[in-house]
Amino acid sequence: MSDQLTHIDEKGDVRMVDVSAKPDTxxxxxxxxxxxxxxxxxxxxxxxxxxKGDVLACARVxxxxxxxxxxxxxxxxxxxxxxxxxxxxxxxxxxxxEDGRVGIQVTTTCGVTGKTGIEMEALTAASVACLTVYDMCxxxxxxxxxxxxxxxxxDGGKTGLWER
Numbered sequence: 001m002s003d004q005l006t007h008i009d010e011k012g013d014v015r016m017v018d019v020s021a022k023p024d025t026x027x028x029x030x031x032x033x034x035x036x037x038x039x040x041x042x043x044x045x046x047x048x049x050x051x052k053g054d055v056l057a058c059a060r061v062x063x064x065x066x067x068x069x070x071x072x073x074x075x076x077x078x079x080x081x082x083x084x085x086x087x088x089x090x091x092x093x094x095x096x097x098e099d100g101r102v103g104i105q106v107t108t109t110c111g112v113t114g115k116t117g118i119e120m121e122a123l124t125a126a127s128v129a130c131l132t133v134y135d136m137c138x139x140x141x142x143x144x145x146x147x148x149x150x151x152x153x154x155d156g157g158k159t160g161l162w163e164r
Contacts, residue, residue, distance in 0.1 A: 027116075030154075090107070092105050108125040123150075
């Protein structure tokens with residue numbers, strides 16, 4: 001692994017990396033995030049009683065939309081022709097985690113055939129899915145906390161497979 005920052009040129013200026021000479025390869029990235037909340041808030045979500053509607057369906061759609069808009073949000077990201085964007089939102093109840101927290105576990109998988117990776121899209125999808133849960137439930141639980149947004153796996157390209 002190189003210790004060189006690819007988005008910094010020889011003068012120290014930020015730049016979009018030139019990937020024009022790289023071959024297209026199939027690439028995949030998996031990311032996750034967790035939003036913890038009061039058990040009562042999770043119960044509202046799990047039973048479909050949240051005032052704003054189906055929280056998990058909305059979070060899944062928001063995550064997919066975010067993956068598709070990543071290059072609009074992150075300045076040096078290349079626009080990608082995403083071939084796959086999947087967002088899973090799993091309720092986590094009391095006793096299911098070692099730390100005792102309850103909430104929603106978000107896992108995203110993004111794919112592309114292209115010249116550059118798709119990690120940022122998977123991470124953005126996980127972040128926005130968690131933020132959407134917060135937005136839809138903040139009226140009843142402003143203390144929700146988004147944690148552990150991180151890359152779990154990436155595969156493809158010159159560096160091949162990386163797993164957490």
